[in-house]
Amino acid sequence: MEDAADRTRVEWREWGEAAFAEAADRDVPLLVALVASWSDWCRQMDERTYAEPRIAANVNDDFVPVRVDADRHPRVRERYNMGGFPSTVFVTPEGNHIAGATFLEPEGFRQVLQRVRETWDEQGEDAGQVPRSLQGGEPPRGPVDGEIERLLAGQLGDQYDDEHAGWGTSEKFPLPGTIEFALKRERDQALRTLDAVARNLTDDVDGGFFRFAHGRDWSDPQREKVLSENASLLRAFAHAYLHTGSEAYRDPAADAIDYLTGTLWTGAAFGGSEAASAYFDAPDEERAGHEEPAVDETAYADVNALAADALLAFASYTDDETATRYAERTLDYLADSLVDDGTVRHFDAPAAPTGLLADRAQVTQAFATAAQVLGDGYLDTAVAVADATIDDLQDATGAFQDGPGEDVGLLDMPLRPIDDAATFANALVDLHYLTGDDRYLDAARDAVGAFAGAADRMGVQVASYGTAASRVVDRPLVVAVADEVGSDLHRAALRMADHEKVVLPDADSERETAWLETTDGTTAAVDSPEALADLVASTQ
Numbered sequence: 319m320e321d322a323a324d325r326t327r328v329e330w331r332e333w334g335e336a337a338f339a340e341a342a343d344r345d346v347p348l349l350v351a352l353v354a355s356w357s358d359w360c361r362q363m364d365e366r367t368y369a370e371p372r373i374a375a376n377v378n379d380d381f382v383p384v385r386v387d388a389d390r391h392p393r394v395r396e397r398y399n400m401g402g403f404p405s406t407v408f409v410t411p412e413g414n415h416i417a418g419a420t421f422l423e424p425e426g427f428r429q430v431l432q433r434v435r436e437t438w439d440e441q442g443e444d445a446g447q448v449p450r451s452l453q454g455g456e457p458p459r460g461p462v463d464g465e466i467e468r469l470l471a472g473q474l475g476d477q478y479d480d481e482h483a484g485w486g487t488s489e490k491f492p493l494p495g496t497i498e499f500a501l502k503r504e505r506d507q508a509l510r511t512l513d514a515v516a517r518n519l520t521d522d523v524d525g526g527f528f529r530f531a532h533g534r535d536w537s538d539p540q541r542e543k544v545l546s547e548n549a550s551l552l553r554a555f556a557h558a559y560l561h562t563g564s565e566a567y568r569d570p571a572a573d574a575i576d577y578l579t580g581t582l583w584t585g586a587a588f589g590g591s592e593a594a595s596a597y598f599d600a601p602d603e604e605r606a607g608h609e610e611p612a613v614d615e616t617a618y619a620d621v622n623a624l625a626a627d628a629l630l631a632f633a634s635y636t637d638d639e640t641a642t643r644y645a646e647r648t649l650d651y652l653a654d655s656l657v658d659d660g661t662v663r664h665f666d667a668p669a670a671p672t673g674l675l676a677d678r679a680q681v682t683q684a685f686a687t688a689a690q691v692l693g694d695g696y697l698d699t700a701v702a703v704a705d706a707t708i709d710d711l712q713d714a715t716g717a718f719q720d721g722p723g724e725d726v727g728l729l730d731m732p733l734r735p736i737d738d739a740a741t742f743a744n745a746l747v748d749l750h751y752l753t754g755d756d757r758y759l760d761a762a763r764d765a766v767g768a769f770a771g772a773a774d775r776m777g778v779q780v781a782s783y784g785t786a787a788s789r790v791v792d793r794p795l796v797v798a799v800a801d802e803v804g805s806d807l808h809r810a811a812l813r814m815a816d817h818e819k820v821v822l823p824d825a826d827s828e829r830e831t832a833w834l835e836t837t838d839g840t841t842a843a844v845d846s847p848e849a850l851a852d853l854v855a856s857t858q
Contacts, residue, residue: 323364323385325364325365325369326364326368326369326374327368327369327370327371327374327375328368328374328377328378328383328385329378329383330351330383330384330385331382331383331384331385332384332385333350333384333385333386333391333394333726333727334726335725335726337382337384338382338411338413338726338727340382341381341382341410341411342411344382345442346380346381346382346438347381347382347408347409347410347411347416347434347438348381348382348383348384348408348409348410348411349377349381349382349383349384349406349407349408349409350384350386350394350398350405350406350407350408350409351368351383351384351385351386351404351405351406351407352386352388352394352395352398352399352400352403352404352405352406352407353385353386353387353388353403353404354387354388354389354403354404354591355387355389355590355591355593355612355614356542356543356544356590356591356592356593356594356614357403357404357542357593357594358541358542358593358594358595359402359403359404359420359421360403360404361593362421363404363406363421363422366423366424367422367423367424367427370424373424373427373428373431376428376431377431380431380435381408381431386398388403388405389590389591389614389616389618390616390664390665390670390671391671392664392671392674392676392720393671393674393720393721393724393729393733394727394729396720396733396735397449397452397727397728397729397731397733398415398418398727398728400418400419400420401420402420402421403420404420404421405418405419405420406418406419406420406421406422406427406430408430408434409446409727410442410443410445410446411443412443412446413446413726413727413728413729414443414446414447414448414728415446415447415448415449416434416437416438416445416446416447417430417433417434417437448728448731449728451733452728452731452732452733454731456715457715457717457734457768457769457771457772458769458770458771458772459715459716459767459768459769459770459771460767460769460770460771460772460773461767461770462763462766462767462770462787462790462791463791464788464791464792465773466766466770466773466783466784466787466788466791467503467784467787467788467791469773469774469776469784470499470773470776470778470780470781470783470784470787471499471503471504471784473776473777473778473781474496474499474500474503474504474507474778474781475504475507477777477778478504478507479534481535482514482534482535482536483507483510483511483513483514483536484511484514484536485511485778486534487534488534489530489531489532489533489534490514490530490531490533490534490536491529491530492511492515492519492527492530492547492550492551492554493511493778493779493781494547494550494551494553494554495550495737495740495780495781495782495785496778496779496781496782497511497512497554497558498553498554498557498781498782498785498817499781499782499784499785500781501554501557501558501561501817502816502817502818505561508554508558509558509562509567512554512555512558512567512570513566514536515527515536515551515570516555516566516570517536518531518536518537518539519531519536519539520570520573521543521577521598522602523602523605524577524581524605525573525574525576525577525580525581526543526548526574526577526578526581526592527543527547527548527551527574528540528541528542528543528598529542529543529544529547540594541594541595541598541599542591542592542593542594542611543577543581543591543592544590544591544592544621545578545582545588545589545590545591545618545621545622545624545625546620546621546624548574548577548578548582548625549578549588549621549624549625549627549628550624550628551570551574552571552574552575552578552625552628552629552631552632553624553627553628553631553632555567555568555570555571555574556568556571556628556631556632556635556636557631557817559571559632559635559636560631560635560813560815560817561815561817568636571632572632572638575629575632575638575640575641575644578625578644579640579644581613582613583644584615584617586617586647586651586655587617587622587647587648587651587652587655588617588621588622588625588648589613589614589615589616589617590614590615590616590617590618590621591613591614592611592612592613592614593611593612593613593614594611595608595609595611595612596608597609597610597611598611616665617651617655617665617666618664618665618677619652619656619657619662619663619664619665619677619680619681620664620674620676620677620679620680620681621680622648622651622652623648623652623677623680623681623683623684623685624680624684625648626645626648626649626652626684626687626688627680627683627684627687629641629642629644629645629648630642630645630684630687630688630691630692631687631817633645633691634690634691634809634812634813635812635813637809642692645688645692646692649684649685649688649696652681652684653699656677656681657681657699657702657703659702659706660702660703660705660706660707661673661678661703661706661710662674662677662678662681662703663677664677671721672722673710673711673721673722674720674721675707675711675718675719675720675721675735675738675739675742676720676735676738676741678703678704678706678707678711678742679707679738679739679741679742679745680741681699681700681703682700682703682704682707682742682745682746682749683741683742683744683745683748685697685699685700685703686700686745686748686749686752687748688700689752689823690748690752690812690820690821690822690823691803691812691821692803693803693823693824694752694823694824697752697753700745700749700752701749701753704742704745704746704749704758707742708757708761710722712761712764712765713732713734715734715768716764716765716767716768717734717739717765717768717769718734718735718738718739718742718765719732719733719734720732720733720734720735720738734768736769736776736780736783737780737782737783739765739766739768739769739783739786740765740766740780740782740783740785740786741782742762742765743761743762743765743766743786743789743790744762744782744785744786744789746758746759746761746762746765747759747762747786747789747790747794747820748820750762751794751796751820751822751835752820752822759790762786762789762790763790765786766783766786766787766790769783770787773787785818788818789818793835793836793837794816794818794819794820795814795816795818795819795820795834795854795857796819796820796821796822796834796835796836797811797814797819797820797821797822797832797833797834797835797850797854798822798825798827798832798833798834798835798840799811799821799822799823799824799825799831799832800824800825800826800827800828800829800830800831800832800843801823801824801829801830801831801832802823802824803823803824805830806847807830807831807832807845807846807847807850808821808823809847810832810847810850810851811823811832811850814850814851814854816854822835827843828843830845831843831844831845832844832845832850833853834853834854834857836857841853841857
């Protein structure tokens with residue numbers, strides 16, 4: 319357990335069967351503290367609440383306290399998160415929710431402890447409830463057609479903040495997946511949002527992007543840096559550079575690479591986050607006098623794969639050698655340390671969760687992208703992980719469950735996350751064209767169809783689902799290149815201004831030619847980058 323837990327007075331247990339069995343034996347609830355290593359609020363609750371002797375004694379006497387790192391246990395996070403970190407959740411020995419909150423000051427926490435004790439004494443297991451998201455029922459299936467993309471694209475305009483950019487009218491999250499969807503549908507919205515991110519969420523001193531802004535005008539940033547957001551924004555800025563050719567988008571992407579490789583790189587892969595701290599609140603010229611924030615060096619599969627994919631995007635548009643080198647090293651780490659016979663371990667530890675949809679989806683996408691950018695030596699890994707994921711996690715509804723069932727708490731209850739399904743569906747579309755196997759397109763269509771009945775109720779936060787739907791319904795731009803990886807013709811194919819395209823390198827035909835694979839068949843072949851650009855333009 320992390321050092322922060324040791325500094326409290328609470329006798330924390332690890333998440334697992336033993337803690338739930340102890341709660342049943344003692345006939346008491348569990349207190350599940352869901353924390354994140356990068357969260358300053360988690361640190362403050364440790365110092366101000368859990369370290370208070372009387373509170374710690376009450377927790378130890380009347381509950382089984384369990385501490386869970388949200389990044390290390392994402393399936394626990396999705397079932398017990400109360401909307402932020404820390405999440406303080408009171409749970410029956412069966413795993414059901416009794417009550418919950420986020421950060422609590424000592425006095426408020428004492429009151430909650432008292433109420434939960436009284437509720438448990440009066441009702442016992444009957445006090446617990448299963449969250450609505452886990453209460454069963456099939457997902458809202460519907461037809462897979464162009465209406466899905468149209469509805470999601472309409473939400474871009476409905477929820478866009480014309481005054482400050484971004485989507486929504488309260489706190490502003492960058493929403494990189496939404497930006498990527500908008501780049502082809504509402505480009506001005508996407509670019510204005512990236513401009514706002516670059517102005518307001520960039521750390522001009524140490525590099526990297528802060529996680530979000532509390533103000534609608536992008537003011538008051540929340541000053542932690544997580545790999546998932548930085549990698550996603552790197553890719554979004556790279557795609558914006560592809561579409562515009564503007565250094566205004568290339569430069570932030572390059573700066574993000576400097577941050578990733580300079581601060582989060584562990585020597586083998588990327589660490590998960592850099593914590594918020596007083597260091598970031600100090601004036602720029604005074605930072606050197608403060609202790610630098612801690613970096614969580616745990617290399618998680620999903621976000622490392624996302625980072626590799628983002629680096630490959632930038633490398634394919636710019637020939638950047640640093641991006642290429644770190645992408646290759648990250649892919650090697652994933653293949654050697656975390657991927658085994660089609661499944662993926664969340665991080666490199668014996669007790670780490672295995673077979674999670676998020677890990678498998680991002681790994682499949684990263685290796686499918688690598689097959690397009692670096693060559694087909696990476697394709698076998700993408701195929702192996704995709705095949706195992708379809709076999710293991712796609713259920714009769716067509717949706718993908720978030721991981722294998724485990725009889726601990728609520729982990730045995732199915733959860734079908736739409737965002738991870740969208741990531742995987744996009745990867746499956748790529749694999750369909752890279753391999754010619756219809757199984758992948760069929761699985762992607764089923765995954766999209768599982769949620770299509772709710773497309774009219776979706777917000778921009780899941781716009782990546784609209785990207786997946788559009789690529790399932792209408793063939794994306796598919797460029798085949800009968801030339802070696804890295805040739806002028808291959809590089810030109812990667813730089814066609816459509817970040818949703820698929821490039822098939824080293825295709826089987828007359829050498830040093832390229833063509834498009836369309837719904838009407840193959841086009842005539844061309845033999846120069848200029849002719850390829852003209853060919854693509856003529857089909858748009």
